[in-house]
Amino acid sequence: AQKITQTQPGMFVQEKEAVTLDCTYDTSDPSYGLFWYKQPSSGEMIFLIYQGSYDQQNATEGRYSLNFQKARKSANLVISASQLGDSAMYFCAMREDHPTGSARQLTFGSGTQLTVLP
Amino acid sequence: EAQVTQNPRYLITVTGKKLTVTCSQNMNHEYMSWYRQDPGLGLRQIYYSMNVEVTDKGDVPEGYKVSRKEKRNFPLILESPSPNQTSLYFCASSLSDGNEKLFFGSGTQLSVL
Numbered sequence A: 001a002q003k004i005t006q007t008q009p010g011m012f013v014q015e016k017e018a019v020t021l022d023c024t025y026d027t028s029d030p031s032y033g034l035f036w037y038k039q040p041s042s043g044e045m046i047f048l049i050y051q052g053s054y055d056q057q058n059a060t061e062g063r064y065s066l067n068f069q070k071a072r073k074s075a076n077l078v079i080s081a082s083q084l085g086d087s088a089m090y091f092c093a094m095r096e097d098h099p100t101g102s103a104r105q106l107t108f109g110s111g112t113q114l115t116v117l118p
Numbered sequence B: 001e002a003q004v005t006q007n008p009r010y011l012i013t014v015t016g017k018k019l020t021v022t023c024s025q026n027m028n029h030e031y032m033s034w035y036r037q038d039p040g041l042g043l044r045q046i047y048y049s050m051n052v053e054v055t056d057k058g059d060v061p062e063g064y065k066v067s068r069k070e071k072r073n074f075p076l077i078l079e080s081p082s083p084n085q086t087s088l089y090f091c092a093s094s095l096s097d098g099n100e101k102l103f104f105g106s107g108t109q110l111s112v113l
Helices: none
Strands: A010-014 A019-021 A032-039 A046-052 A064-069 A074-079 A088-096 A106-108 A112-117 B004-007 B010-013 B019-025 B031-038 B042-051 B054-057 B076-078 B087-094 B108-112
Touching: A010 A019, A019 A112, A032 A064, A032 A074, A046 A064, A046 A074, A074 A088, A088 B042, A106 B042, B004 B087, B010 B019, B019 B031, B019 B087, B019 B108
Parallel strands: A010 A112, B010 B108
Antiparallel strands: A019 A074, A032 A046, A032 A088, A064 A074, A088 A106, A088 A112, B004 B019, B019 B076, B031 B042, B031 B087, B042 B054, B087 B108
């Protein structure tokens, strides 16, 4: 079963508008971490934001915020005031603290390609 | 500057010719791992290492080898590359395997003809 699901292969947003990138996850581990990474066309992976499963408040980092809904197992990324430089592939990832059968690793979704329109 | 250095950036080779992709980090991180990225599949873990001389398989280890003789280096070895190993490869490291962010190298685009 997919542990991380990103259902939007591609998204478009107008410059200066906000956009939400969806991410749902599947785990029975009560302790886990959720991450978002950005991959621009140059290929590098850039860390954006982290949310721990026990964190009471949604994480924020500048224009990025993570809409964490634990009961729904969703961890959507919200980008406010989109800029042209936000055009990139975005990956959601999860790390379980007590995985079955293996050490902890970061499991990635398939990604969402975001295009910001001028 | 804290970084993960991968080499080469691009590599074209032929089936069966052994190759090594190097990875080095200067942050004294204990945890290192290798991922491959394929369209529509995201990143999948190949191998990881919790510390020197401690390595283990990830989700897609077939056809790959790794070694961790020193803390800073974690090379990926393809003994007999095949076309289905054509992919974008990333090395990554973190302080431990806990919930700290992974630092990624700049990637290696490998084509096996």
